[in-house]
Amino acid sequence: MSDRITTVGIVGAGTMGAGIAQVAVLSGLRVLLHDAADAALAKGQSRIARNLSRAVGKGLVQADDAEEALRRLSAITRLTEVRGAECIIEAVPEDLSLKQRLFAELDQLTDPGAILATNTSSLSITAIAGATRRPERVVGMHFFNPPPVMALVEIVAGRRTDPAVVEETTALARRLGKTPVRAKDTPGFIVNRIARHFSLEALRILGEGRATHDHIDRVMKGAGRFPMGPFELMDLIGVDVNFAVSRSVFEAFFHEPRFRPHPIQQRMVESGLLGRKAGRGFYEYPEDKQG
Amino acid sequence: MSRNILILGESPLAGALAEIAGAAGCLVHRPPAWPDTRDDLDAIFTDQSRREQYLRHLGEAYHEAEVVIEAEASEWLDPELPESTLILTAALGHSAADAAADIHARHRVVGFAALLPLQKGQSVELAATPWTEAAALNEAGEFFRGLGLEPIVVTDGPGLVFPRILCMIINEAAFALMEGVASAEDIDTAMKLGTNYPLGPLEWADRVGLDQIVGVLEGLQAEYGEDRYRPAPVLRQLVRAGHLGRSTGKGFFSYEKP
Numbered sequence: 130m131s132d133r134i135t136t137v138g139i140v141g142a143g144t145m146g147a148g149i150a151q152v153a154v155l156s157g158l159r160v161l162l163h164d165a166a167d168a169a170l171a172k173g174q175s176r177i178a179r180n181l182s183r184a185v186g187k188g189l190v191q192a193d194d195a196e197e198a199l200r201r202l203s204a205i206t207r208l209t210e211v212r213g214a215e216c217i218i219e220a221v222p223e224d225l226s227l228k229q230r231l232f233a234e235l236d237q238l239t240d241p242g243a244i245l246a247t248n249t250s251s252l253s254i255t256a257i258a259g260a261t262r263r264p265e266r267v268v269g270m271h272f273f274n275p276p277p278v279m280a281l282v283e284i285v286a287g288r289r290t291d292p293a294v295v296e297e298t299t300a301l302a303r304r305l306g307k308t309p310v311r312a313k314d315t316p317g318f319i320v321n322r323i324a325r326h327f328s329l330e331a332l333r334i335l336g337e338g339r340a341t342h343d344h345i346d347r348v349m350k351g352a353g354r355f356p357m358g359p360f361e362l363m364d365l366i367g368v369d370v371n372f373a374v375s376r377s378v379f380e381a382f383f384h385e386p387r388f389r390p391h392p393i394q395q396r397m398v399e400s401g402l403l404g405r406k407a408g409r410g411f412y413e414y415p416e417d418k419q420g
Numbered sequence: 421m422s423r424n425i426l427i428l429g430e431s432p433l434a435g436a437l438a439e440i441a442g443a444a445g446c447l448v449h450r451p452p453a454w455p456d457t458r459d460d461l462d463a464i465f466t467d468q469s470r471r472e473q474y475l476r477h478l479g480e481a482y483h484e485a486e487v488v489i490e491a492e493a494s495e496w497l498d499p500e501l502p503e504s505t506l507i508l509t510a511a512l513g514h515s516a517a518d519a520a521a522d523i524h525a526r527h528r529v530v531g532f533a534a535l536l537p538l539q540k541g542q543s544v545e546l547a548a549t550p551w552t553e554a555a556a557l558n559e560a561g562e563f564f565r566g567l568g569l570e571p572i573v574v575t576d577g578p579g580l581v582f583p584r585i586l587c588m589i590i591n592e593a594a595f596a597l598m599e600g601v602a603s604a605e606d607i608d609t610a611m612k613l614g615t616n617y618p619l620g621p622l623e624w625a626d627r628v629g630l631d632q633i634v635g636v637l638e639g640l641q642a643e644y645g646e647d648r649y650r651p652a653p654v655l656r657q658l659v660r661a662g663h664l665g666r667s668t669g670k671g672f673f674s675y676e677k678p
Contacts (some may be wrong), residue, residue, distance in 0.1 A: 169534075272468060279613070281614040308609060308640070311603075313599075318612050319610040323596060325592070328588045339574060339580075344572065347543070350543075351542060352534065352582040355616075
């Protein structure tokens, strides 16, 4: 079972990779963190150190525990050094050919019994597994952003994933203090599929001129008790990110009309109104841009 | 707020509105045995003696109603309602204009949309039809505010804003369940933890009532003529089996009979 996993390799030290690494070292696992770019690796490492010291400052983590956790973290500059891990979690950008190349390489250099997990949010696990000689040991472990805060992990079985590997990664997610759910390898898995309609149907209503974006947000919060309205949420995660996921799910479902993206999204992206990070999306964020 | 209110329809939403209005001090009348279906309704009101019997049954509630809230069109009652009565019609399975088209006092008709669970402080959407007079829309807003609900005016259409979006989310969860993507429990857990929804879509569906959800989706499908809105077969199957959700003890999940 997952108890035999003592060391986790994490490839990709961005927000997701570093976040998963932080959770893993705090849960008592050794982590080998790698990024193809040395600068990104250093940045990920310092982000983890900074987050841990903040958690100590807030009294969420004991100073000793944070220190020990940091000692369990090794930044590795060469991918081959990941070979000591029993489970490797990939968290590189959402590009199928990039991931397939990486998995082919991991397949060559790791122990044949090692689990190769991908943190993809919208690509097919089966397609990634196809790049290896061990599709039965490839599985999806989809964490949510930011991993230290979000409790959910979608465990996704590809077409040929061994049920024992699903069991092991489910148990591993629990050891990380997360709540695992199981999903079949279908476009968007559970969350990114069902949540599409929160923004897509809101965009349709906006596009038809039935209500303004702030009216729709008010209704969804006031009548539905959603914590954020769809337009606030799109601004937060990035209008471009939301559009990219919408397109990917629409394509993967062979143009099922329920998932059709909306031209408003495209125009917003074309005009650089990407949301909070751009200082303007559906709403304006003057202070965010200055800071 | 002590007003005479006549609430027509047997749906759980009608029940919840009756409860909230009663708690707010309104005099609430709910006609016993209001027909379940449109056909039953037509049968009563096209038969002279049954019609008179029914109206006698309603008695004063009918002649003194200041506000009529209806889930099913009340054009049969309409001719004899006081001229000043405000008629609130649920814009769920159809637009408010669709319902108002058959009503004589259509200038007094205002559409509204809300779904269970309904609580004080929650928003209720209002929509004018092409015939609604401004005063009626204002009165409707005041009425809901008096019940402790927050009115928000939007443009008319099936399901207005919140029910339309929520029904699409629930429909997708139903498709995913049907296709074996995940278990009902895992779907609800994922949506609550992954997106911070206040309820999982399937337990939410059971509270709203699956018949209500199919109604909104069919209304949208009819209005737009688009496949996008077709209800997941599993929703229709559950409705056909009489498993409407919490109110019947079974929907996507099972409940103790209320």
